[in-house]
Amino acid sequence: MKFTERLKEKLEPIWRQNHSHPFVVEMGNGTLDKEKFRFYMVQDYVYLIDYAKLFSIGALKATDVKTMEKFAALLHGTLHEEMDLHRSYAAQFGISPEELENAEPSPITLAYTHYMLHKGQNGTLAELVAALLPCAWSYWEIGKELSQIPGATDHELYGEWVRMYSSEEFGQLATWCIDLMDELAEGKSDTELLELEKIFLNTTRFEYMFWDMAYNNQMWPGE
Numbered sequence: 001m002k003f004t005e006r007l008k009e010k011l012e013p014i015w016r017q018n019h020s021h022p023f024v025v026e027m028g029n030g031t032l033d034k035e036k037f038r039f040y041m042v043q044d045y046v047y048l049i050d051y052a053k054l055f056s057i058g059a060l061k062a063t064d065v066k067t068m069e070k071f072a073a074l075l076h077g078t079l080h081e082e083m084d085l086h087r088s089y090a091a092q093f094g095i096s097p098e099e100l101e102n103a104e105p106s107p108i109t110l111a112y113t114h115y116m117l118h119k120g121q122n123g124t125l126a127e128l129v130a131a132l133l134p135c136a137w138s139y140w141e142i143g144k145e146l147s148q149i150p151g152a153t154d155h156e157l158y159g160e161w162v163r164m165y166s167s168e169e170f171g172q173l174a175t176w177c178i179d180l181m182d183e184l185a186e187g188k189s190d191t192e193l194l195e196l197e198k199i200f201l202n203t204t205r206f207e208y209m210f211w212d213m214a215y216n217n218q219m220w221p222g223e
């Protein structure tokens with residue numbers, strides 16, 4: 001059994017929790033409060049600025065040119081495609097790209113991005129990929145699931161989100177990250193695999209906390 005298949009099987013209950021978070025469910029049935037989505041978009045933009053840096057670290061730590069090229073493409077795709085989605089949503093909410101870029105990260109956004117950057121900077125390439133994988137993988141799974149709900153891809157606000165994350169292009173990206181994880185896990189000791197699993201579990205948990213933070217507009221105490 002591949003390492004990622006094992007991960008998915010073991011963490012299935014936690015993945016289910018992510019899929020059934022009210023933010024995700026309500027985005028799928030179109031009832032999500034627009035203000036919650038606005039809050040999410042701003043925080044996700046700030047999140048993506050740091051997340052994109054993980055791809056640069058990936059290029060730095062890669063040991064072959066093909067992997068470097070892929071990380072460079074992922075960095076470009078995040079900055080110019082995924083973040084374009086956020087800039088376009090922000091424009092609909094009357095938020096400028098400058099405002100987005102200078103938005104204050106929430107405690108969860110900060111904790112999540114800093115955890116990944118810490119693993120990316122101080123760990124092996126396998127640890128970096130374990131940290132970023134739940135993000136790319138779970139969004140694709142959620143995108144695909146929501147796209148099956150009648151009307152979800154055509155929703156005037158959330159349709160664009162569902163179409164982007166369920167797209168073939170995002171599927172290929174997630175698949176590349178999954179395959180790279182399996183490649184890097186090959187030949188690792190049980191102790192190392194356990195560490196990769198722990199990192200993957202933690203960022204999967206952070207995914208849930210990110211939905212929850214957005215659903216509850218959770219900033220710093222007193223704000």
Ligand SMILES: Cc1ncc(C[n+]2csc(CCO)c2C)c(N)n1
Binds near residue numbers: 047135
């Ligand atoms: C909290 C949070 N988690 C995951 C993603 C999805 N995502 C982030 S980067 C990337 C890969 C290439 O752009 C994907 C799919 C998100 N936007 N926000």
